[in-house]
């Protein structure tokens with residue numbers, strides 16, 4: 349360990365606290381995974397900075413919102429997940445000083461490092477939708493983007509009798525861009541299974557011009573929308589919400605780029621909040637213009653500060669922000685960081701892999717897997733565009749196991765994925 353005496357940084361005047369060989373900012377899915385992998389590969393000191401009490405398997409929140417999982421199944425105490433031998437500093441980080449290899453915590457403590465891994469995830473900007481913070485979690489306004497609110501989603505769906513349901517999607521970036529539509533399908537399917545479908549009008553309102561960013565998956569998803577009788581509204585961005593009056597105001601952009609305001613009544617609305625890089629990262633020396641950690645999209649190494657790496661939702665890589673992505677980013681970070689520790693150039697390369705299990709029905713999933721460039725790269729030989737029970741099993745039973753028992757134990761399990769081209773793709 350590089351424990352150093354208290355020294356003073358001439359620039360900030362703040363005393364330098366302790367130093368670590370590897371300092372990890374953010375002990376969420378990415379931070380815990382990469383720490384567990386590093387533990388077996390490096391001898392030096394490793395610390396995770398994160399103020400949280402718990403870690404969540406967030407992909408499970410879609411299933412919580414649909415009544416398949418309960419919330420407790422998706423959450424564990426952070427203390428139980430910090431890998432052995434890794435120190436946990438239970439405080440928020442506040443700023444970066446990469447020219448002096450330092451990170452300042454919110455309480456003013458300065459930590460030094462030889463290598464830094466930055467993975468504080470995405471910030472949920474609830475406040476960007478007028479009226480949302482006042483009404484979220486009541487008045488039929490729910491969201492799977494926070495665990496407790498996902499439990500409320502299920503309350504809303506379960507108790508829905510008749511009327512209007514709306515599901516919204518904000519502009520990118522968001523984590524798991526498929527999640528806003530997954531819960532729309534499941535809500536429609538639940539109403540069908542309970543004989544209430546005819547009493548509901550369901551609308552999906554997305555700020556985006558398309559249903560999904562990887563083109564071959566658009567037709568099967570449009571078919572699911574049609575099958576469930578869900579009205580599709582594109583370039584329709586939630587701007588404000590009045591929970592008590594049960595009204596949602598959208599900005600709609602027309603083909604000629606003119607905009608108008610449309611007010612929709614609802615009995616239940618599932619809101620996906622706008623998202624961005626965490627405020628303490630935005631504008632820092634390690635961030636790009638959009639506020640994300642400015643790394644090479646293949647090596648996950650910072651473009652300017654070669655002892656800085658990033659992965660997960662806070663990285664600037666142009667992949668879909670998913671757990672599946674960081675599962676394959678983590679071993680790349682580890683290999684390239686270990687090489688950098690030996691003053692070698694790492695050759696591990698991330699190909700942009702991401703995955704989105706789209707729950708088109710209870711018991712059926714379109715398993716979208718893809719890499720940079722929108723190329724479809726399934727892990728299995730079946731046509732991934734077809735909704736299947738096997739993929740539902742994967743999401744419900746296997747992937748949570750993969751997270752808690754494999755990823756968070758630092759085991760690099762990659763069954764491989766291969767590009768497939770579909771002649772009949774749109």
Ligand SMILES: Cc1cc2nc3c(=O)[nH]c(=O)nc-3n(C[C@H](O)[C@H](O)[C@H](O)COP(=O)(O)OP(=O)(O)OC[C@H]3O[C@@H](n4cnc5c(N)ncnc54)[C@H](O)[C@@H]3O)c2cc1C
Pocket residue numbers: 373374375376377378379397398399400405406407408409410439440441442467468469470492493494523524527626628659660661662669670671672673674703704705
């Ligand atoms: C509803 C929903 C459905 C999803 N479905 C899927 C899916 O089906 N498949 C899939 O692959 N992915 C899915 N995802 C996305 C996936 O969960 C995320 O991509 C993944 O969790 C990102 O991991 P991360 O470590 O980057 O961020 P997080 O896991 O969010 O962790 C960030 C950590 O940083 C910490 N932090 C924040 N600020 C600071 C600070 N100032 N100082 C120190 N620490 C800080 C936080 O406390 C947190 O522990 C879904 C997400 C949601 C919300």
